[in-house]
Amino acid sequence: MKQAKKLLALFLAAAMLTGTLASCSNGTGETSGTESSSGSSSTDGEKGDTLVASSNHFEGKFSPFFAASAEDINIMGMTQISLLGTDRVGAIVENGIEGETRSYNGTDYTYTGVADLKVTENDDGTVYYDFTMRDDLKFSDGTPIDIDDVIFSMYVYADPTYDGSTTLYSQPIQGMEEYRSGMGTLSALIAAAGEDNTDYTYWTEEQQKAFWDAVNDGGVKFAQSIVDSCVAAGLCKEGEVAKAAENWAYPGLPEDATAKDFFMAIGEAYGWNFSQMEAEAADKALADLIPEDVYNYSTVGVETGDSADSISGIQRTGDYSMRVVATEVAANMVYQLAVYIAPLHYYGDESKYDYENNKFGFDKGDLSSIRAKTTEPLGAGPYVFKDYSNGTVYLEANPNYYKGEPKIKNVNFLETLEDDKVTGIEAGTIDVGDPSYSTDVRDQITQYNGGDDTLDGDKITIKLYDFLGYGYIAMSADNVKVGSDPASDASKDLRKAIATVIAVYRDEGIDSYYGDTATVINYPISSTSWAAPQVTDDGYQVAYSVDVDGNPIYTDGMSAQERYDAALKAALGYFEAAGYTVKDGKLTAAPDGAKLEYQVNIGGNGSGDHPSFLMLKNASDALSTIGFTLSINDITEAADLYQSYQSGVAELWAAAWGATPDPDMYQIYHSKGSTNYYKINDAELDDLIIAARQSTDQTYRKGLYKAAMEIVMDWAVEIPIYQRSECYIFSTERVNVSTLTPDMTPYWNWMAEVEKLEMN
DSSP states (O other): OHHHHHHHHHHHHHHHHTOSSOOSOOOOOOOTTOOOTTOOOOOOSOTTSEEEEEESOOOSOOOTTTOOSHHHHHHHHHHOOBSSEEOTTSOEESBTTTOEEEEETTEEEEEOOSEEEEEEEOTTSOEEEEEEEOSOOBOTTSOBOOHHHHHHHHHHHHSTTOOSSOOGGGSOBTTHHHHHTTEEEHHHHHHHHOTTOOOOSSSOHHHHHHHHHHIIIIIHHHHHHHHHHHHHTTSSOTTOHHHHHHHTTOTTOOTTOOHHHHHHHHHHHTTTOHHHHGGGOSSSOGGGTSOHHHHGGGGOEEEOSOOOSSOTTEEEEETTEEEEEESSOOTTHHHHTOOBOOOHHHHSOGGGEEGGGTEESSOTTOOHHHHTTTTSOOOSSSEEEEEEETTEEEEEEOTTOTTOOOSSSEEEEEEOOTTHHHHHHHHTSOSEEOOOOOHHHHHHHHHHTTSSSOSSOSSEEEEEEEOSEEEEEEEOTTTSOSTTOTTSHHHHHHHHHHHHHHHHTHHHHHHHHHGGGEEEOSSSSOTTSTTSOOTTSTTOOOTTOBOTTSOBSOOTTOOHHHHHHHHHHHHHHHHHHHTOEEETTEEEEOOTTOOSEEEEEEOSTTTTOSTTHHHHHHHHHHHHTTTOEEEEEEOSOHHHHHHHHHTTOOSEEEEEEEOOSSOOOHHHHSTTOTTOTTOOOOHHHHHHHHHHHTOOOHHHHHHHHHHHHHHHHHHTOEEEEEEEEEEEEEETTTEEGGGSOSSOBTTBOTTTTGGGOEEO
16 A cells, blocks of 8 residues: 555656656546546547547646656656657667667667767766757747757756755765755744744744644544544554554654654654645645645745855856756666647746856746646646536647647547446447456457458457556565574575475466466566566576576476476475475475564455466465475455565565666665565675666666566565566557557657557
């Protein structure tokens, strides 16, 4: 529950920062002159000039600065351009003006963009990011674009009161900290001063009273609703605020903590930014619990001391060029620099822009003019925002789009129910859809296409792509070990014994659950990543396919049963090396610190409804024949599953990771990573992860990550299981499917080259 929200938020932020039109959003549609079953109003336009794409519910924040939900990001991406873009695997395109040709799935594709980037790593440790823009760009209203629009956008993201999801300010940009110092938000300053403060230098007594009244009323109710949800989930008892907070990833509160204490902890974690604190909501929004004027305290900047007038590392070098100076190498910084280029003349105030005199289009600490246009975006993307009403966003082709005016005049995004996404195509009310792909959806599409087992047909054309993430089985090194050292060879051999048997059943289990909608993977990384090892790479190896002596377990031509038998034999070898007593092919005793029985937690709703359940059941049955028990704990509530491994209690568990464009491994695998639930602690692994962070050379980084993943596999704390598919579906009757962009991925969907798309 909690972890899922955090991973989704992280992914959305990362997806937005890639600067591509491919986000994790949903998209289906409805043709003109019809009304959807979700009650949306009819659309405009003659047949053939309007494409309707469905969407989940919009928040209505379509601004390049404040869009946060996947659905809003979709609209933002259609109306904006970014300084940098990515290719089909999420890698940054550095030569956008001339274009770069890169291979994907055996096909060469050329990627173009609005700017070129040259990265220079200097001897003193600093890094130069030199940008050169095209000089022929225009916003949709015809206003020319130059580098000042980029600089204005960067200063919005860097403002001390900015509270959107972009975190440019967190990067090691020279002068960033000095610029942001000396100013705080009204909410953070009042909170830091305390409820008994009597110094009203920077705010009034009335403002302070209003703040604490809001905390003591609405804030307490907000925290209490979280506690109540934890009680309802069985994670704690009535009144156990500290335990509820711990389950909500806020450990360390005193046993007698109150709901106010919990709320204060949440406030401090988010720097008292009320809109960001909404991410912690259980069933009550903070905006509904505290007065609007107090809620806005977190957007009010207050000067409390001296600060720099500008960011020394953001340097204008020409009308269409600039340099960003970083104080150190940060591998993921390039993604943060892929900012959307917002029009200064629309979002800011041109009379307040004078680069030479440290004026950047608005008053520092006052983003009111930018916030005022959150619901009505203007940019230079392929489409122009026209209206959002009755659950539909209306877009119109941008004649000034730098890649050429789109061939389809109108694109409307319509809020659509999940159940309508496939039936709408068949009924003629949807042009483009993205149903949650499953064997049921596949069968439904096949039926509409005539029932001849052909996915693409006269009614529906389907395009599959890999989900931005992957499924895995995990082991806690602290809980599955021999003796007291989780890093010992014996501990690793114990985990490899279990992993070897689980891994051999992956194909059968995943095929049973997903059919052709998922594939087995062999490294702990999403197949969507540019850093993912490929079958053709030197040293590529099937996960857990060698025995304790390093010899291959399997040979070509083995039947499934022969593979299962070979895996079990190899597991016995690992168990014996780990110190288990083996007699007549069975385990009779475990070494000190180890056991003959371990438990794996899985969220199968108590009915085995999980892609890894059959695999674990088969592995459990096989292990039982050699005297080892792998008990399966099928958990009903997702929150209970998350809590079991986040708290460090679980021995093994089944889950899935979300992925981001940059494959940085720190958070999950570094010994100090915030979500290192595996408890892996390896100095060599830590060094590889840090080294990969300190280089901007993608080829070099890919090699480091390959070596790092091999260490993870040697520890046997993670068994990569599956990469599932998602899909877009198109009306073959109404969309000219030959004009769809080929080889879609999470980073390159049907909108990536929407200007080329045609209707029939």
